[in-house]
Amino acid sequence: MEVDQEEKWDWESKCKEAKKKILKSSFWLGNSPIEGSHCKLIVRELEGVWDSEIVVDDEFEFTIGCGDSRLEGLLERCLVTMNKEEEAFLKLDKVSLVVTLLEFSTPEEPVYNYDLETNIKKAMEHKEKGVEHFRNDRIIEAYSRFRRAIRLLIFAHKTEKKVLPLYIMVCNNIALCHLKLNRPEYGIDVSSKVLEHDSGNVKALLRRSACYNAVRDFEKAHADLIKVLEIEPNNLQAKEMLLPVAADLRDMKKRYKNMVMKMFSMT
Numbered sequence: 210m211e212v213d214q215e216e217k218w219d220w221e222s223k224c225k226e227a228k229k230k231i232l233k234s235s236f237w238l239g240n241s242p243i244e245g246s247h248c249k250l251i252v253r254e255l256e257g258v259w260d261s262e263i264v265v266d267d268e269f270e271f272t273i274g275c276g277d278s279r280l281e282g283l284l285e286r287c288l289v290t291m292n293k294e295e296e297a298f299l300k301l302d303k304v305s306l307v308v309t310l311l312e313f314s315t316p317e318e319p320v321y322n323y324d325l326e327t328n329i330k331k332a333m334e335h336k337e338k339g340v341e342h343f344r345n346d347r348i349i350e351a352y353s354r355f356r357r358a359i360r361l362l363i364f365a366h367k368t369e370k371k372v373l374p375l376y377i378m379v380c381n382n383i384a385l386c387h388l389k390l391n392r393p394e395y396g397i398d399v400s401s402k403v404l405e406h407d408s409g410n411v412k413a414l415l416r417r418s419a420c421y422n423a424v425r426d427f428e429k430a431h432a433d434l435i436k437v438l439e440i441e442p443n444n445l446q447a448k449e450m451l452l453p454v455a456a457d458l459r460d461m462k463k464r465y466k467n468m469v470m471k472m473f474s475m476t
Contacts, residue, residue, distance in 0.1 A: 219297075220290045226302050227283040233296035233309075242288050244274040245316035250288075250308055257304030268311065274357060277342065279349045280304055288313075328365035329372060332358040336379050343382070352386040355379050368406070377403050377410060384416040393423035409440050418450060427458040 220229040248271050260278045283301040296309040339354030358379045367376040380403045387396035400417035418433035437447040
């Protein structure tokens with residue numbers, strides 16, 4: 210099935226990667242699926258490569274917040290906009306499918322009402338699953354899990370004494386994901402958030418340095434590495450990173466000096 214290019218989608222994500230066209234509307238009962246909702250679906254007319262174990266042409270259950278692949282994450286974003294018994298044509302990146310949301314449950318306790326211990330427990334579960342994905346080179350899936358963990362920790366008040374160490378750990382993991390996904394500017398932001406709470410965090414300094422290096426800000430990359438070596442003089446990773454960064458910094462300063470000289474030289 211295809212949607213006419215001139216037709217407007219009924220819903221579209223900000224990233225434009227998830228779109229929904231309602232085929233069969235239903236009466237709104239006052240709520241839609243949220244994080245933790247168990248949804249019963251039927252998927253039909255699947256086209257494209259689907260990296261998921263989702264069943265086609267038969268009923269199956271899917272829990273919002275537990276999707277591991279990128280496409281499952283996009284599916285979740287569509288499901289939270291749907292009503293019970295609604296049928297919709299979805300475009301998830303390069304995959305298209307028709308989904309009928311047969312029914313869904315509403316969690317007894319929404320995420321924002323979790324107590325501190327529950328937030329930490331669930332965030333830890335997402336963090337551990339993210340680490341597993343990262344080790345299996347499933348970086349996008351790892352990033353998705355780490356983001357879910359961060360959201361829970363923010364609800365739990367990230368500056369709480371019991372929460373902050375896990376918040377810092379997950380942020381460092383997110384920064385590494387951004388670096389692997391070639392999004393160093395985001396890695397810089399996340400690492401800087403860690404350093405606001407722990408200015409001597411070596412992992413955050415190393416990852417921010419790598420991100421600065423990726424955007425060719427060699428001066429800041431160099432400064433972060435020098436700070437690491439002030440904290441840990443024998444840090445091998447910092448020493449290995451410092452040599453090429455220092456060389457690039459010298460080259461950049463030399464080229465800048467030559468450019469200035471040419472600008473002000475006599476003709």
